[in-house]
Amino acid sequence: MACATLLALPAHAQSEAALKDYFEGKTVVVKMDMPATQEGVDVYADARRPIDFGAYSARLKSTGIALKSGESVMITRIRVKDKLIEFQLGGGGYGTFSDDTSTSVYVPSATKSTREKNLERDIKNETDSARKRRMQSDLDNLRRDRENEDRRNRAVAETASEQKKQRIAEQRLHGGSRFNIRYQNGVPAGVTPGGIMAALVEYVEFPFADKVVRPGKETAPAAVARGPASGPRKGMTWQDALDAFGQPEKTADRMEGKLKVTTATFSKDDQRIEAEFVEGVLIRYSISSR
Known part of the structure; x- marks a missing residue:
């Protein structure tokens, strides 16, 4: 019965339930100062430049810092919407529905006697x-x-x-903050915890991420569906990269907290592709001529 109910849910609802079960209540360490607002930090998962640092700086200046770089904080809520995933920390940021954000105090004019x-x-x-x-x-x-x-x-x-x-x-300084992980074409079906961690690995340390997916093993889709590709794209899996570019010329590993980051060099036609993978998901790449 439980399986039948789960299958009847929309795909994004299933993803949200799985992400909530995995993340909520766990503690992470932020690697950047977080603005004291529910607007948080926007991370564009499928863009070459994930963060607009101009907007980020403006939010820090206007609201202050709720979470300092290096601070541990609980993941309090995960919400999956059509084109973004809210990764809420320490309450999600001041300015939500129940918060009073108006600084004005109304005093009526004295009436005529x-x-x-x-x-x-x-x-x-x-x-x-x-x-x-x-x-x-x-x-x-x-x-x-x-x-x-x-x-x-x-x-x-x-x-x-x-x-x-x-x-x-x-x-505001005690209301937490959040990351808004945004996807231009909508949150992909079947988004996994590994995909979320890959999108945030440069900005968040996940001490509880003990299971590291080694490149070469099958991984669940994180930001895009599996399939052939003419060029690299953020969110493609390790297997997609092998299918598109063949075996890498070389690989190197390093640790980001408990997440293993693999740098691989591929050659295709007259191009050299330097790519970084976290849990088998491409998070960064550069292309140069051979």
Whole structure:
């Protein structure tokens, strides 16, 4: 029955459930300062330049730093949407639905008293000039008192707004952050934990990633479907690379935390391709002439 229910779910729902089971509640180490906002850091998984550092810098300046480079933090939520995967850390960042992000404090204007309203009405009909002057003087005093009250209220509102601004800024620093892993053509079906770690390996250390997939072994698709390719692309698997470019001329391994990164050099026609794989998934490459 459970299998039948799972099969009935949309593909992205199945992926989300698997990713939640694998990641949520585990602790990672961030390798970069994380902005104190729910907007987090955008990582374009299938782009040659995964992060727009101009936008990243602007968010750090406007919101401050919630998580410092080298800090350990819990993965609190994974959400799979049509074109992105939210990798939420320490609460996901301040500014979500339940967070108050407005720094303004509203104080209503002082209302006219009954006495002021009556004077405004009666002064129009008063024919005695001396009495009318006294009424006007009383009305001016009432208006002046109301204007003074408005000024006091505005001063109170400005002080309260500044205090609220400082309070929100402090709350931002304790609200966590997130990575938004974006895919131009939509989140691929069957995206795996290995694919997520490959997309974030330059920015996050995964201490719990004990199982390292060696190049040459079959791996689940991480960012694109398996198939032939005319050139390298981020997200292609090790087997796709072998199918497209043949056996590499040389390989070299290094460790990124507990993830094994393999650098391979391929030759195809008059091109030399330097490619880096994490858990059998291509994360970076360069092409030069032979």
